[in-house]
Amino acid sequence: MSMTLDLAIDLISRPSITPDDQGCQEVIARRLQTLGFEIQHLRFGQVDNLWARCGHTAPLLVLAGHTDVVPVGPVEAWQFPPFTPTLHQGNLYGRGIADMKGGLAAMVTACERFLQANTQHKGSLAFLITSDEEGLAVDGTAKVVDYLQQQGQSIEWCLLGEPASVDKLGDQIKNGRRGSLTGILTILGRQGHAAYPHLADNPIHRFAPLLQELCQHTWDQGNAFFPPTTFQVVNVQAGTGADNVIPGQLEVIFNFRYNTEFTVADLQQAVIQRLKAHHLQYELSWRHSGHPFLTAQGQLLEAVRLVIKEVCGYETALSTGGGTSDGRFIAPTGAQVIELGLLNRTIHQVNECVNIEDLDKLSVLYERILERLLLE
Numbered sequence: 001m002s003m004t005l006d007l008a009i010d011l012i013s014r015p016s017i018t019p020d021d022q023g024c025q026e027v028i029a030r031r032l033q034t035l036g037f038e039i040q041h042l043r044f045g046q047v048d049n050l051w052a053r054c055g056h057t058a059p060l061l062v063l064a065g066h067t068d069v070v071p072v073g074p075v076e077a078w079q080f081p082p083f084t085p086t087l088h089q090g091n092l093y094g095r096g097i098a099d100m101k102g103g104l105a106a107m108v109t110a111c112e113r114f115l116q117a118n119t120q121h122k123g124s125l126a127f128l129i130t131s132d133e134e135g136l137a138v139d140g141t142a143k144v145v146d147y148l149q150q151q152g153q154s155i156e157w158c159l160l161g162e163p164a165s166v167d168k169l170g171d172q173i174k175n176g177r178r179g180s181l182t183g184i185l186t187i188l189g190r191q192g193h194a195a196y197p198h199l200a201d202n203p204i205h206r207f208a209p210l211l212q213e214l215c216q217h218t219w220d221q222g223n224a225f226f227p228p229t230t231f232q233v234v235n236v237q238a239g240t241g242a243d244n245v246i247p248g249q250l251e252v253i254f255n256f257r258y259n260t261e262f263t264v265a266d267l268q269q270a271v272i273q274r275l276k277a278h279h280l281q282y283e284l285s286w287r288h289s290g291h292p293f294l295t296a297q298g299q300l301l302e303a304v305r306l307v308i309k310e311v312c313g314y315e316t317a318l319s320t321g322g323g324t325s326d327g328r329f330i331a332p333t334g335a336q337v338i339e340l341g342l343l344n345r346t347i348h349q350v351n352e353c354v355n356i357e358d359l360d361k362l363s364v365l366y367e368r369i370l371e372r373l374l375l376e
């Protein structure tokens, strides 16, 4: 049996629902320790993180990912029990195989082959693995990156094993992600009897024109790497339940998915200016869950593109779509970040599975990338 398949099976038999790692990181750490990696288990709050580094010189190439998986949903809807790895018609089934234990297994076996074949190579290799990517992501990669910065360890390249492929392995990689900014807005009015509107101040009526304006506004045209910034209202709430009461306030929650044309401050300012222009009384707070990041060029992107062309025989497509990823914590340090992994077709779904041959193929892709970056 293939080494990658073997390790993937071990990992997905562990029900490591966020943030409970279930020993996955220990399995990986033991393999890496044998190869000469220095192992650090960094536990923050309830979250297990693994930092394993081999070598002390620059440039540092980090292989990053997560051992946690999303809950399984209705077990009876699964063709095979979600934590019983099952081989069926060329596929391996199990929660987390695509997102992203298959990717982790491929990274480990790629390193094993690379280090066994190349005792002399330039730079250093490291693994950054968290058990809280699918959850709040507060005590995971973000904290490890803080720790590394305090230690003065800077990352040149980061290959993230998230499932970025669509129809065929390597047909798409992510070289960035949009930012996400949420606003929690309260429009203040004055409660009153619906029959005596002159004694009240209806916050719904006051907000309606601005709502229209915000929804119809074109924030930007996007750019070469990103689609246009979008604004979505995700919740609106007012009213007392009675049909004869004008509510005293209106609560609105909205979310921006924004590109590199904007900063957080620009977006916040754009909203505040409009609130003022409409003479609204309001309270506003913000939740920012990630800056946009982009690796537009560089050695990592070039290496990944060339290797996919070489091994798979086709050009990969660059994407910055989808939600955010832990790359948002690593990219701001100045690292080049690229996401390359298995097919995303079944992630977060029942019957999550991957093609068995893709596991070995992905491991070869990672190995070739290591060779391109770390061999002279």
Ligand SMILES: [Zn+2]
Pocket: 066, 099, 100, 133, 162, 163
């Ligand atoms: Zn993931």
